[in-house]
Amino acid sequence: KxxxxxxxxxxxxxxxxxxxxxxxxxxxxxxxxIKIYASGALGKGPVEQYQRAARRIAEISYGLPGYTSSVFPxxxxxxxxxxxxxxxxxxxxxxxxxxxHLKSEFKKTVPLAVFVTPPAVLMMRDKPIRSLSDLKGLxxxxxxxxxxxxxxxxxxxPVQMPATKVYTSMSxxxxxxxxxxxxxxxxxxxxxxxxxxxxxxPEMPTTLFMVMNEQAYKELSDKNRKILDKLTGxxxxxxxxxxxxxxGDLGMKKFRALPGKQVxxxxxxxxxxxxxxxxxxxxxxxxxxxxxxxxxxxxxNAMKN
Amino acid sequence: MRVLDNLCVGFAMIAGLIxxxxxxxxxxxxxxxxxxxxxxxGARDVLEMGMVVVISLGFPFTWRIGGHIxxxxxxxxxxxxxxxxxxLFVRLIxxxxxxxxxxxxxxxxxDAALFNEKTNMIELPFQPFLWLLAFASVFQVVVLLTExxxxxxxxxxxxxIKLHQIPGESVVQHD
Amino acid sequence: MDPIIAGIAGLIxxxxxxxQRVPVALAMMSVxxxxxxxxxxxxxxxATLVTETWSTAIFYxxxxxxxxxxxxxxxxxxxxxxDLYTAANSWVGWMRGGLAHGTVLGCTGFAxxxxxxxxxxxxxxxxxxxxxxxxxxDRKFAAGAVAAGGTLGILIPPSxxxxxxxxxxxxxxxxxxxxxxxxxxxxxxxxxLTIFIQTTLQPAIGPSAxxxxxxxxxxxxxRGLSIIFIIVVSIxxxxxxxxxxxxxxxxxxxxxxxxxxxxKMVSPKMxxxxxxxxxxxxxxxxxxxIGAAIFSPFLAxxxxxxxxAKALNxxxxxxxxxxxxxxxxxxxxxxxLDGFAMMVLILPIVLPIIEQSQVPNFLELRPDxxxxxxxxxxxxxxxxxxxxxxxxxxxxxxxxxxxxxxVPMRDIYLGILPFWVAMILCLAVLVAFPQISLLxxxxxxx
Ligand code: NA
Ligand code: NA
Numbered sequence: 001k002x003x004x005x006x007x008x009x010x011x012x013x014x015x016x017x018x019x020x021x022x023x024x025x026x027x028x029x030x031x032x033x034i035k036i037y038a039s040g041a042l043g044k045g046p047v048e049q050y051q052r053a054a055r056r057i058a059e060i061s062y063g064l065p066g067y068t069s070s071v072f073p074x075x076x077x078x079x080x081x082x083x084x085x086x087x088x089x090x091x092x093x094x095x096x097x098x099x100x101h102l103k104s105e106f107k108k109t110v111p112l113a114v115f116v117t118p119p120a121v122l123m124m125r126d127k128p129i130r131s132l133s134d135l136k137g138l139x140x141x142x143x144x145x146x147x148x149x150x151x152x153x154x155x156x157x158p159v160q161m162p163a164t165k166v167y168t169s170m171s172x173x174x175x176x177x178x179x180x181x182x183x184x185x186x187x188x189x190x191x192x193x194x195x196x197x198x199x200x201x202p203e204m205p206t207t208l209f210m211v212m213n214e215q216a217y218k219e220l221s222d223k224n225r226k227i228l229d230k231l232t233g234x235x236x237x238x239x240x241x242x243x244x245x246x247x248g249d250l251g252m253k254k255f256r257a258l259p260g261k262q263v264x265x266x267x268x269x270x271x272x273x274x275x276x277x278x279x280x281x282x283x284x285x286x287x288x289x290x291x292x293x294x295x296x297x298x299x300x301n302a303m304k305n
Numbered sequence: 306m307r308v309l310d311n312l313c314v315g316f317a318m319i320a321g322l323i324x325x326x327x328x329x330x331x332x333x334x335x336x337x338x339x340x341x342x343x344x345x346x347g348a349r350d351v352l353e354m355g356m357v358v359v360i361s362l363g364f365p366f367t368w369r370i371g372g373h374i375x376x377x378x379x380x381x382x383x384x385x386x387x388x389x390x391x392x393l394f395v396r397l398i399x400x401x402x403x404x405x406x407x408x409x410x411x412x413x414x415x416d417a418a419l420f421n422e423k424t425n426m427i428e429l430p431f432q433p434f435l436w437l438l439a440f441a442s443v444f445q446v447v448v449l450l451t452e453x454x455x456x457x458x459x460x461x462x463x464x465x466i467k468l469h470q471i472p473g474e475s476v477v478q479h480d
Numbered sequence: 481m482d483p484i485i486a487g488i489a490g491l492i493x494x495x496x497x498x499x500q501r502v503p504v505a506l507a508m509m510s511v512x513x514x515x516x517x518x519x520x521x522x523x524x525x526x527a528t529l530v531t532e533t534w535s536t537a538i539f540y541x542x543x544x545x546x547x548x549x550x551x552x553x554x555x556x557x558x559x560x561x562x563d564l565y566t567a568a569n570s571w572v573g574w575m576r577g578g579l580a581h582g583t584v585l586g587c588t589g590f591a592x593x594x595x596x597x598x599x600x601x602x603x604x605x606x607x608x609x610x611x612x613x614x615x616x617x618d619r620k621f622a623a624g625a626v627a628a629g630g631t632l633g634i635l636i637p638p639s640x641x642x643x644x645x646x647x648x649x650x651x652x653x654x655x656x657x658x659x660x661x662x663x664x665x666x667x668x669x670x671x672x673l674t675i676f677i678q679t680t681l682q683p684a685i686g687p688s689a690x691x692x693x694x695x696x697x698x699x700x701x702x703r704g705l706s707i708i709f710i711i712v713v714s715i716x717x718x719x720x721x722x723x724x725x726x727x728x729x730x731x732x733x734x735x736x737x738x739x740x741x742x743x744k745m746v747s748p749k750m751x752x753x754x755x756x757x758x759x760x761x762x763x764x765x766x767x768x769x770i771g772a773a774i775f776s777p778f779l780a781x782x783x784x785x786x787x788x789a790k791a792l793n794x795x796x797x798x799x800x801x802x803x804x805x806x807x808x809x810x811x812x813x814x815x816x817l818d819g820f821a822m823m824v825l826i827l828p829i830v831l832p833i834i835e836q837s838q839v840p841n842f843l844e845l846r847p848d849x850x851x852x853x854x855x856x857x858x859x860x861x862x863x864x865x866x867x868x869x870x871x872x873x874x875x876x877x878x879x880x881x882x883x884x885x886x887v888p889m890r891d892i893y894l895g896i897l898p899f900w901v902a903m904i905l906c907l908a909v910l911v912a913f914p915q916i917s918l919l920x921x922x923x924x925x926x
Contacts, residue, residue: 037780047535055531159338314756318756327543331547332731332733353538356542357538359759364767370760373505373764375504376817395502406529409526410533
């Protein structure tokens with residue numbers, strides 16, 4: 001059983017989830033079958049997805065580590081600004097440190113795919129952001145605690161709300177904008193309330209995972225487990241990341257095509273200012289994590305270099 | 306039974322006061338956001354965990370006043386013996402379900418510590434709240450068992466709770 | 481075991497348990513649990529039990545329920561229902577059937593403070609029924625107006641009915657709330673039309689009451705101002721997008737408490753009553769949502785909704801026929817099932833069927849779109865309202881019976897009948913014109 005909280009029209013459903021199910025059934029001669037329960041049929045919402053696999057409500061689940069950030073302090077370091085250059089690079093970096101650092105975070109599960117969405121952009125309802133100072137005092141929706149810390153470092157006021165509420169909040173001015181991946185333009189219909197998109201900030205992608213219950217993984221025969229290993233891991237992650245990136249690009253393309261919308265690319269000088277501000281935020285996040293006994297700096301450096 | 310009922314009311318009162326606190330917090334959060342442009346960081350985290358407390362502590366009380374939705378598909382049995390059997394049957398199911406819930410919540414609480422599960426912004430740990438859920442389920446089992454004993458000895462299990470009913474907000478089942 | 485057979489066995493078992501007075505939520509939990517052991521595994525069933533209980537309890541959006549219930553309870557306790565009824569009567573009481581018109585208007589106003597129909601029927605009923613008796617209103621007619629008017633409580637926001645629907649379908653609570661406004665006003669209008677027709681045909685059943693002086697009218701309106709203020713700020717705040725529904729509920733509850741304190745109505749005893757009632761209603765609703773959350777993964781594994789949808793599609797009923805069958809089935813089930821119980825049990829089976837049929841196309845709504853789900857939510861809630869007043873089991877009827885003990889049940893149901901017909905008509909209008917439901921959510925929330 002594969003638990004997915006997203007509907008079947010989701011961009012990864014056919015090319016990744018269904019393809020994996022088909023390939024696995026074919027290569028194991030029908031010995032291992034995956035049935036996908038989409039739209040949260042086995043339990044709603046993204047938050048508990050990891051637990052659904054860990055507790056074997058489903059053998060495989062798809063979700064976001066960011067919803068339970070305390071469980072994945074090391075994995076989520078990939079989302080900090082300045083770690084990655086593009087989704088391919090980010091996904092490779094994740095898998096580079098997977099064995100040495102991250103695997104231990106996936107308790108009671110085996111990560112089948114871990115990858116990222118394209119980096120977050122600033123979507124603003126009526127105030128264009130061309131420089132760091134433009135952000136000062138504006139209310140921006142943040143998706144995680146780290147993102148909130150970075151936004152604070154930029155001088156903005158982070159606001160906490162579920163992704164599904166951003167549309168309404170932006171339409172009506174409860175928040176001035178949101179720092180989210182370009183995929184949200186279409187998924188959460190943010191393409192409508194957003195007037196200005198600012199790109200070129202220090203990269204902050206969003207991580208996604210597909211995990212399998214550890215026990216169920218061990219129960220597979222050696223042969224079948226090898227087949228599963230071959231079908232999952234870095235390659236499937238890269239492919240998923242590419243699909244997410246294509247979807248984000250599609251959102252941006254549609255956005256550009258609409259009248260009255262504007263895409264702002266930060267100048268090199270401003271990018272440097274953002275990067276400098278972000279550095280301070282990153283430093284404080286890292287030292288806070290170190291304070292809690294997470295070897296954050298070591299993982300951060302291992303990812304970066 | 307009377308002691309249990311008093312405990313039920315006490316827990317429900319605590320739950321209600323916490324609820325007032327949550328209303329106040331959310332209200333303040335809105336005010337802070339609009340007037341001072343600085344929302345309360347982590348208000349949502351507190352709200353989420355606070356509701357676990359409210360539900361856990363409020364549940365036994367609601368059970369005792371018969372506040373849960375029951376369907377009257379069939380007319381009442383005339384015989385008190387059959388009614389007693391039926392009432393015991395309902396409680397047996399309740400004991401099994403809440404017993405399992407108590408056991409698994411305790412287990413999940415340890416899992417939460419292992420996984421390091423916390424709320425997303427101000428990192429309130431899940432574990433104590435899962436303990437509370439386990440405790441509330443155990444308490445519910447005690448209530449159900451006490452009721453069962455009273456039914457076996459043909460005593461009245463009607464609640465002793467003095468409730469000044471507000472017209473209708475509670476859909477109370479009168480038996 | 482074959483999943484479909486297991487599913488059918490599960491549904492039969494649920495009905496059996498419910499008939500033995502097992503609380504609906506407990507019946508769903510236990511059948512869902514046993515079903516998950518059968519179709520999945522023992523550890524999965526145990527894990528679902530805890531995971532779904534926990535995730536329901538920490539579900540942020542659901543907090544609108546305790547907050548709005550609290551607001552309604554405070555409003556009831558400090559006499560706001562009486563104020564509303566008096567204000568309405570001072571304007572329409574002099575007309576033929578005026579007190580009945582006033583009842584419907586009072587219920588409409590109170591519905592905007594309270595999320596529950598039973599509460600609306602009871603608080604307004606306590607004030608309105610004695611008043612109508614005093615002026616010699618026909619008892620059937622008066623009871624019908626109160627029972628029917630009260631049902632508006634779950635159509636006009638805030639509404640626990642919409643919140644539960646939103647949780648089951650993952651639709652936005654704010655959109656559903658706004659979708660209920662115009663249909664609520666439409667239904668209130670149809671109730672008043674019903675009263676007008678009845679009193680025109682039989683003037684004796686609803687004589688006119690006294691005329692209020694201008695001064696009285698002004699004073700009663702002034703007293704009602706605080707209520708209007710709460711409604712405008714909280715519900716208006718959702719419409720204007722100033723607040724999320726949870727925030728609006730918190731602001732509404734805080735304002736209600738503030739006005740109660742200004743009227744010097746806050747005492748330890750009042751607070752105790754408000755707390756105990758709010759807590760019991762809240763846990764009752766959470767419990768039934770938890771029951772549904774444990775039952776629905778089992779239902780998904782049985783594949784019953786998919787198979788039923790396929791079978792019905794193969795029969796190629798026209799969209800109108802299918803829709804009528806579904807609505808009739810709901811109305812019939814609603815006669816003896818509790819409305820919420822019916823919704824959490826049947827909706828997960830029926831919604832996919834309609835979504836995959838020709839109905840959305842026929843209505844020019846995209847299936848699986850927010851518009852379709854919001855529209856169906858309104859239809860669903862109107863059906864819940866009908867369930868509340870249809871024999872043999874109708875909560876609102878019991879409530880009216882509780883206030884007017886001397887009126888026989890049969891007479892109350894007879895008095896309700898014309899209003900029930902009005903609801904059928906309203907349902908037909910809402911099906912024919914989905915725009916009525918969708919206008920507000922779409923203009924404001926996009
Ligand atoms: Na209402
Ligand atoms: Na009924």
